[in-house]
């Protein structure tokens with residue numbers, strides 16, 4: 001199974017929020033609106049929104065990176081002009097969110113939110129800084145591995161995906177109930193970006209690659 | 223090979239919501255309706271950190287994200303308030319229902335459901351026993367306002383869907 005089950009007791013917040021019944025399996029017909037998705041226009045998303053290091057007067061602290069890849073459908077075809085949104089902590093592991101109480105410094109030059117549309121090849125690319133690990137209250141000494149949150153639309157509402165991208169070799173993987181909620185180890189690996197020397201830009205930024213494959217839509221022939 | 227889902231977490235609030243994301247139509251739009259309600263957990267407590275997305279089936283003339291000018295958008299996004307409340311102002315859909323996705327901390331993948339504005343003969347509704355059917359039908363409250371609560375777990379748990 002690719003996706004985590006709703007109920008994953010090691011991640012405590014699932015206990016009162018996981019539905020107790022499995023979802024009803026619905027047969028789709030061509031009029032089913034869940035088989036369509038909003039279309040985002042280029043006038044709605046500005047080019048500079050993909051560069052998280054240029055949203056303030058100065059440059060953020062931290063290790064500058066690029067994160068790029070392709071959004072693909074279940075058949076491996078590129079998903080064009082689809083909206084990709086990301087959000088993350090700063091280099092110190094702190095979100096620019098009032099609810100975040102982690103006593104790590106905020107960075108006045110980093111908000112940590114970006115978005116872009118994929119090109120005709122399904123490609124996206126963000127410039128950002130490497131996020132930090134952060135503590136949370138799930139259990140004693142709980143730390144989230146560094147990650148970037150991703151939100152992707154696709155061509156059907158049923159394909160809508162929110163996930164998290166992790167970094168290779170993180171020592172916190174075995175201890176993180178959110179990462180571990182994905183039962184299949186091979187599927188878990190698909191959440192980890194690859195360091196890519198060819199995407200790395202000399203004297204400027206390390207390059208990471210992260211491809212996202214969306215689920216099958218019901219009307220697709222398999 | 224599908225990429226697995228992960229929770230939206232508690233910290234999306236400065237990133238995903240956008241200005242007037244809940245207003246699919248302007249205030250003066252003829253025949254506009256409001257869909258409003260609360261998201262509740264298994265203890266019946268409000269879920270103050272959920273994100274709802276509403277989809278009408280067509281992008282519309284207003285665009286998906288742009289809230290300037292007249293016209294209709296087919297897409298809206300609304301984070302819940304501290305009391306678990308949300309609301310959307312929208313045009314009446316062409317179908318008897320609207321599609322609704324709910325993301326939250328503690329949901330490792332979103333839940334998908336439908337908001338039916340009227341209890342009408344419908345292949346999905348007709349396949350459900352009355353108590354479950356009732357969880358998908360919004361309650362009309364005055365003119366043009368529909369109440370629809372999402373109960374994630376427990377008594378009155380909403381019927382969630384997959385395809």
Ligand SMILES: [Fe+2]
Pocket residue numbers: 144147149231233
């Ligand atoms: Fe996070």
